[in-house]
């Protein structure tokens with residue numbers, strides 16, 4: 001599975017699978033106001049006032065409400081300690097404070113100008129113990145953003161109502177968090193756990209999935225429970241033996257793909273990073289991931305190079321509330337071959353063709369002018385004026401430097417990967433995962449392999465020399481184009497690819513008997529997060545020369561449903577003999593997150 005640290009939180013660092021995807025977005029004022037951690041301090045004799053008729057010249061009305069941002073605070077200081085720190089420095093008169101834990105900044109609200117002066121005087125430039133940089137106090141004038149916020153609020157209320165209706169009842173796990181997350185929590189939510197604890201937790205989680213699968217099959221087949229299920233002694237047992245979780249080869253900087261959001265940081269400067277919450281929850285602030293664990297140094301360097309350009313550029317980043325702005329997101333891929341790809345998404349609405357061409361030329365020249373260590377293999381641009389950053393997968397990409405793909409090496413073969421095509425995000429551990437798939441498939445030279453959801457053809461091509469033929473089925477046209485090109489580069493003549501939905505191409509293929517019913521056949525399925533379409537499972541079941549099926553799951557909740565369909569007794573909806581799970585093993589392709597890949601070997605019950 002590919003995950004994008006997109007903010008599905010899809011960290012399109014996030015694809016269907018994982019880009020750390022960008023469904024997370026932000027409204028900074030809303031975040032501050034909503035924050036339950038905010039303290040209304042009683043250390044002050046001044047109270048927030050709404051009057052504008054005060055005789056006190058220094059008192060300001062709500063329209064002039066001010067706050068300051070204090071940078072370079074100790075990371076783990078919470079709001080209470082922050083208040084103590086202010087008091088210790090002799091600062092009084094503030095009305096509200098907020099310290100973002102795990103980050104180095106906090107806010108102080110006040111309603112008298114003396115307080116502001118006092119904060120500057122006492123804190124600005126002060127060096128605190130355990131800090132490497134002196135405190136920096138910065139003005140934060142909400143007035144500047146008032147209009148913007150009013151529009152946002154209206155939009156938010158409308159959108160929030162719609163989302164409430166949609167989510168009610170069918171999405172109880174929805175993230176409704178309205179406070180800012182730290183960038184580490186967005187990018188690598190398990191960063192505070194030791195790696196051995198993470199592996200232990202993942203093993204327990206996979207064990208639970210295998211237990212739940214057993215229960216689900218039992219429940220679904222009440223009157224005709226498969227014998228192998230009733231043979232499992234304990235009701236709460238797993239459906240098949242689970243081997244130990246295989247650790248990631250690299251624990252840090254392992255991600256070869258990140259989908260960064262281009263937006264505004266806490267200090268209102270353009271930032272390339274990840275949203276610190278969900279837009280639906282009123283959060284659009286983007287955090288800088290430079291100090292996070294799982295992004296490669298190369299990827300960080302590329303996003304910094306682009307960030308310098310965006311900051312110096314006249315056009316602003318895309319505003320997720322106002323639906324205007326130019327820079328939207330950037331996908332960065334960097335492979336173990338040293339090749340790197342940058343695909344920048346911009347909003348071209350309202351620009352003339354001449355302006356658009358000028359922007360492209362300038363971006364190209366900027367990247368070409370970089371020193372050799374900052375050069376990229378491929379630079380492309382995607383123009384998109386939709387509301388969400390998630391553009392259609394087949395949206396055109398215009399190449400500015402190099403070609404529209406870069407190459408990665410897996411198990412000695414070369415794979416070109418287009419910007420729109422899926423590729424596992426952790427290349428080195430993927431080699432271990434694929435090796436296990438090949439081992440468990442136990443193919444022979446007479447076998448035909450059906451590589452269902454084959455992406456750029458990786459698994460099928462790695463096994464092709466050991467079998468008679470590989471047939472790959474894949475939805476994304478760019479991935480199929482890559483798979484065909486990869487077969488040529490890897491000098492493989494026994495592979496063929498079919499583009500389309502597997503639920504349509506697989507039944508057609510089997511009906512037209514392109515695969516003879518007598519041939520030995522091994523199925524390999526590596527579906528997206530939603531799992532397999534019912535018709536794919538139906539075809540696999542009815543095509544009885546598939547004796548073995550290796551299932552690679554990136555979303556184990558959808559796996560449970562597929563497992564039931566593969567294993568339940570024969571019926572009209574699920575024809576053919578059922579399968580039985582034989583063994584399972586998980587691979588940690590995503591250290592410091594809760595995700596992992598699970599392989600399950602199924603065999604046909606004869």
Ligand SMILES: C[S@@+](CC[C@H](N)C(=O)[O-])C[C@H]1O[C@@H](n2cnc3c(N)ncnc32)[C@H](O)[C@@H]1O
Pocket residue numbers: 001002017422423424452453454455456457458459473474475476479500501502503526527528533554
């Ligand atoms: C988890 S990826 C696996 C790709 C490949 N096996 C690999 O390891 O690189 C899932 C793939 O399924 C494809 N896909 C999604 N829905 C599909 C469908 N209905 N029919 C065929 N392929 C589909 C996606 O485009 C993606 O390439």
